[in-house]
Amino acid sequence: MQETKKTPLDRHPMPEQPAEVRRHNFLEVPIGYTDELARAEATRCIQCKIPKCVEGCPVAVPIPRFIRAIADGRFAEGIRIIWENNALPAVCGRVCPQEIQCEGQCILGKKGKPVAIGNLERFLADWERSHGDGSLPEKLAPTGKRVAVVGSGPSGLTVAGDLVLKGHSVTIFEAFHKPGGVLIYGIPEFRLPKAIVESEVNTLEKLGVEIACNTVVGRAVDVSELLAEGFDAVFVGVGAGLPRFMNIPGENLIGVYSANEYLTRTNLMKAYDPAYDTPMVPGRNVVVIGGGNVAMDSARTALRMGAESVKIVYRRSREEMPARAEESHHAEQEGVEFLLLANPLRYDGNEEGRLTSVTCERMTLGEPDASGRRRPVPLKDADFTMDCDLAIIAVGSGANPLLTSSEPGIRLNRWGNIEANPENGKTTMRGVWAGGDIVTGAATVILAMGAGRKAADSIHDYLLRGW
Amino acid sequence: MFKIVRQEELVTSSVILHEIEAPRIARKAKPGQFIMLKATETGERIPLTMADTDPEAGTVTVIFMVVGKSTAIFAGLKVGDAYSDLIGPLGRPTDIEKVGHVVCVGGGTGIAVLHPIARAMKKAGNRVTTILGARNVDFLILKDKMSAISDTFIAMSDDGSTGRKGFVTDALKEILATDKPDLVVAIGPVPMMKAVSEVTRPDGIHTLVSLNPVMVDGTGMCGGCRVTVGDQTKFACVDGPEFDGHLVDFDGLSKRLNAYKKVEVTAMDDHRCRMEAQANSLAKA
Ligand SMILES: Cc1cc2nc3c(=O)[nH]c(=O)nc-3n(C[C@H](O)[C@H](O)[C@H](O)COP(=O)(O)OP(=O)(O)OC[C@H]3O[C@@H](n4cnc5c(N)ncnc54)[C@H](O)[C@@H]3O)c2cc1C
Ligand SMILES: Cc1cc2nc3c(=O)[nH]c(=O)nc-3n(C[C@H](O)[C@H](O)[C@H](O)COP(=O)(O)OP(=O)(O)OC[C@H]3O[C@@H](n4cnc5c(N)ncnc54)[C@H](O)[C@@H]3O)c2cc1C
Ligand code: SF4
Ligand code: SF4
Numbered sequence: 001m002q003e004t005k006k007t008p009l010d011r012h013p014m015p016e017q018p019a020e021v022r023r024h025n026f027l028e029v030p031i032g033y034t035d036e037l038a039r040a041e042a043t044r045c046i047q048c049k050i051p052k053c054v055e056g057c058p059v060a061v062p063i064p065r066f067i068r069a070i071a072d073g074r075f076a077e078g079i080r081i082i083w084e085n086n087a088l089p090a091v092c093g094r095v096c097p098q099e100i101q102c103e104g105q106c107i108l109g110k111k112g113k114p115v116a117i118g119n120l121e122r123f124l125a126d127w128e129r130s131h132g133d134g135s136l137p138e139k140l141a142p143t144g145k146r147v148a149v150v151g152s153g154p155s156g157l158t159v160a161g162d163l164v165l166k167g168h169s170v171t172i173f174e175a176f177h178k179p180g181g182v183l184i185y186g187i188p189e190f191r192l193p194k195a196i197v198e199s200e201v202n203t204l205e206k207l208g209v210e211i212a213c214n215t216v217v218g219r220a221v222d223v224s225e226l227l228a229e230g231f232d233a234v235f236v237g238v239g240a241g242l243p244r245f246m247n248i249p250g251e252n253l254i255g256v257y258s259a260n261e262y263l264t265r266t267n268l269m270k271a272y273d274p275a276y277d278t279p280m281v282p283g284r285n286v287v288v289i290g291g292g293n294v295a296m297d298s299a300r301t302a303l304r305m306g307a308e309s310v311k312i313v314y315r316r317s318r319e320e321m322p323a324r325a326e327e328s329h330h331a332e333q334e335g336v337e338f339l340l341l342a343n344p345l346r347y348d349g350n351e352e353g354r355l356t357s358v359t360c361e362r363m364t365l366g367e368p369d370a371s372g373r374r375r376p377v378p379l380k381d382a383d384f385t386m387d388c389d390l391a392i393i394a395v396g397s398g399a400n401p402l403l404t405s406s407e408p409g410i411r412l413n414r415w416g417n418i419e420a421n422p423e424n425g426k427t428t429m430r431g432v433w434a435g436g437d438i439v440t441g442a443a444t445v446i447l448a449m450g451a452g453r454k455a456a457d458s459i460h461d462y463l464l465r466g467w
Numbered sequence: 468m469f470k471i472v473r474q475e476e477l478v479t480s481s482v483i484l485h486e487i488e489a490p491r492i493a494r495k496a497k498p499g500q501f502i503m504l505k506a507t508e509t510g511e512r513i514p515l516t517m518a519d520t521d522p523e524a525g526t527v528t529v530i531f532m533v534v535g536k537s538t539a540i541f542a543g544l545k546v547g548d549a550y551s552d553l554i555g556p557l558g559r560p561t562d563i564e565k566v567g568h569v570v571c572v573g574g575g576t577g578i579a580v581l582h583p584i585a586r587a588m589k590k591a592g593n594r595v596t597t598i599l600g601a602r603n604v605d606f607l608i609l610k611d612k613m614s615a616i617s618d619t620f621i622a623m624s625d626d627g628s629t630g631r632k633g634f635v636t637d638a639l640k641e642i643l644a645t646d647k648p649d650l651v652v653a654i655g656p657v658p659m660m661k662a663v664s665e666v667t668r669p670d671g672i673h674t675l676v677s678l679n680p681v682m683v684d685g686t687g688m689c690g691g692c693r694v695t696v697g698d699q700t701k702f703a704c705v706d707g708p709e710f711d712g713h714l715v716d717f718d719g720l721s722k723r724l725n726a727y728k729k730v731e732v733t734a735m736d737d738h739r740c741r742m743e744a745q746a747n748s749l750a751k752a
């Protein structure tokens with residue numbers, strides 16, 4: 001099909017597995033653009049002189065430039081343009097909430113559909129993995145400085161990648177037995193294939209980054225001990241790893257999981273793969289509490305684990321749901337039901353302590369609260385009870401105190417998050433930086449990477465010039 | 468990889484000791500803390516308490532009972548073999564203080580968990596009375612080591628094949644009547660810890676128990692290990708594993724320990740077959 005500037009309204013959707021098929025497997029949902037589709041979509045971009053899209057991207061990827069390269073068929077060059085500002089395009093292309101970031105600002109969105117920037121970014125990254133020559137970026141001469149990175153999520157991986165290229169020696173300390181953070185244990189395979197994360201981590205290792213898994217900092221070793229052992233700087237990117245429960249009756253019944261546990265068991269510990277020994281309570285009637293990405297991922301995972309019915313219970317309305325638009329859309333297509341304006345009050349179980357039902361109250365929207373969203377208020381005498389044998393709580397996560405409580409020199413805010421200078425990631429402890437979810441609270445991959453980039457620049461500066 | 472340097476069968480095919488190379492952890496670990504072990508890529512992460520550590524040799528020792536698939540896989544590992552993953556030290560260390568008379572009550576493999584605590588209690592200047600209980604003489608592990616560090620040592624067995632016939636609580640009741648302890652530490656099967664806590668409750672004798680819920684990460688990140696303690700939900704891996712026995716909801720813990728009983732495992736297997744068939748048909752298509 002020939003595209004011209006006269007037909008910019010028709011966005012090229014990315015081919016997907018049909019909902020009926022994919023709800024039974026863990027393979028990736030969108031299949032990817034062909035070269036032709038990518039070039040056709042790229043020609044929709046009108047190459048704005050003052051590109052709004054770049055303003056919407058937290059790390060200012062040079063979007064029109066890489067899209068122009070795609071349109072011209074210069075794929076190898078295109079991916080290198082993205083790498084200037086974003087080391088993990090295969091990940092970001094898949095998981096960024098584009099509709100409120102780059103694509104949300106795209107000028108074409110004013111009248112029709114914005115350019116599919118995320119899809120194009122993903123296309124180039126995938127193209128590079130299958131066609132690229134695997135050549136590594138240039139490394140600067142060794143500086144003799146050593147940096148410890150705690151946590152291997154997107155913030156830690158970014159810091160490690162940036163600093164190893166600048167000639168520093170970098171060791172990542174990761175608590176789990178596999179690196180990648182939420183990208184490995186949280187976001188499911190059908191949304192972000194683990195092979196992609198592994199290949200990004202491999203690249204870092206090839207560049208010389210050392211990865212010490214199974215090392216819980218705060219237990220096996222403290223941050224101050226790392227400094228005393230000869231690390232010149234420490235970056236803390238330990239994420240938001242503290243599951244929130246609602247403290248309502250019955251939450252400790254068998255069959256009530258935090259989303260962290262449910263997703264860790266399926267993703268990291270591969271409960272869906274018969275070769276693995278990980279057990280899980282099999283849910284037939286599943287209820288997921290929450291309305292964000294974590295809730296969508298849990299619900300769609302439960303479908304794939306064999307559930308007959310999966311309901312999302314969310315206390316506000318569809319408009320307020322924080323999940324990426326694509327995720328709630330995909331969930332709905334796959335048969336997840338949305339029970340909006342409802343909130344669980346208690347869980348009940350049988351004599352074995354197994355979950356059998358959940359009772360909820362109905363809500364209505366009242367005045368806007370501090371976040372600007374209308375506050376949900378319960379309706380009187382409208383409670384209802386549903387059968388369920390698996391409930392997954394996805395109402396957010398807080399700051400895990402394991403590391404921070406062992407290091408009084410690092411100041412925390414009242415929510416337990418690390419206080420770090422937003423400009424450079426410096427904490428109140430000399431030689432220690434922090435970034436990502438442990439500073440901001442649960443946020444996004446790209447914001448964690450952005451924080452990592454700033455911290456890396458500041459650490460580099462410190463290693464050459466001092467605090 | 469974490470190499471096994473010593474292996475002993477304390478009870479044939481049932482209670483196994485592994486001494487494993489883990490230098491960083493051996494240096495840091497304190498009594499009461501545990502590690503998580505994974506044998507292979509596809510295995511579960513299994514929590515086991517360190518029964519001993521040797522900072523010079525850089526090793527930690529675990530003693531485990533073979534109860535299910537993962538511990539059976541562990542039991543198949545010999546000297547020279549290695550665990551793929553070993554994480555720790557996890558959990559809060561025991562508060563070791565001089566309080567006076569400490570009664571240490573151990574049952575089953577709980578005796579292995581109790582050993583380093585009892586030893587530290589003794590070292591801190593306490594008078595230590597130890598009561599160990601087991602099904603029969605074969606299951607009374609670490610008898611010599613425990614009696615060596617105790618001022619008074621009492622063995623009990625269900626069938627009278629070693630020590631006295633009866634339960635640990637029988638011996639404990641006598642001590643409460645004659646030689647009141649300042650602290651009781653009870654580690655063993657859940658019903659034993661519950662019974663001990665009931666015995667010490669009327670006199671209000673501080674009683675520490677060590678809880679063993681199912682765990683995933685061991686760092687406070689999943690909440691799978693939650694237990695109810697005095698009407699509050701606690702994460703055993705970071706808030707514990709030791710808690711005040713008078714506040715613990717033992718019945719809730721027992722139930723949660725049965726979360727993955729056979730029925731579910733079978734159900735899962737059926738389900739996995741279906742999923743596999745679907746994945747295969749999709750891969751072909
Ligand atoms: C299920 C789910 C779905 C999501 N979906 C999206 C999405 O679609 N789009 C999006 O942009 N964002 C999404 N997010 C949010 C995003 O993943 C996070 O904001 C991002 O991963 C934060 O990165 P981070 O580097 O701060 O930490 P994390 O990715 O959380 O990584 C922290 C790492 O530190 C390790 N660690 C923790 N404590 C210690 C310690 N004491 N010692 C050593 N290591 C430690 C952890 O094991 C972990 O590997 C999702 C999150 C979840 C949970
Ligand atoms: C902090 C902590 C320290 C521990 N220390 C020791 C130790 O030093 N020595 C030792 O022998 N065991 C210890 N355990 C228990 C040990 O982790 C379990 O026996 C083991 O996880 C069982 O795994 P499996 O796959 O072999 O059995 P599974 O197939 O998982 O289970 C077999 C049977 O054991 C029960 N079970 C499952 N998980 C546990 C559990 N966590 N605790 C008790 N029973 C369980 C099940 O209900 C089932 O009936 C500890 C547990 C914790 C949480
Ligand atoms: S990094 Fe994310 S926000 Fe930026 S251009 Fe790529 S997809 Fe858009
Ligand atoms: S705003 Fe849209 S059309 Fe303009 S340069 Fe960016 S992607 Fe292209």
Ligand code: FES
Binds near residue numbers: 684685690692702703
């Ligand atoms: S084991 Fe996950 S929080 Fe304790």
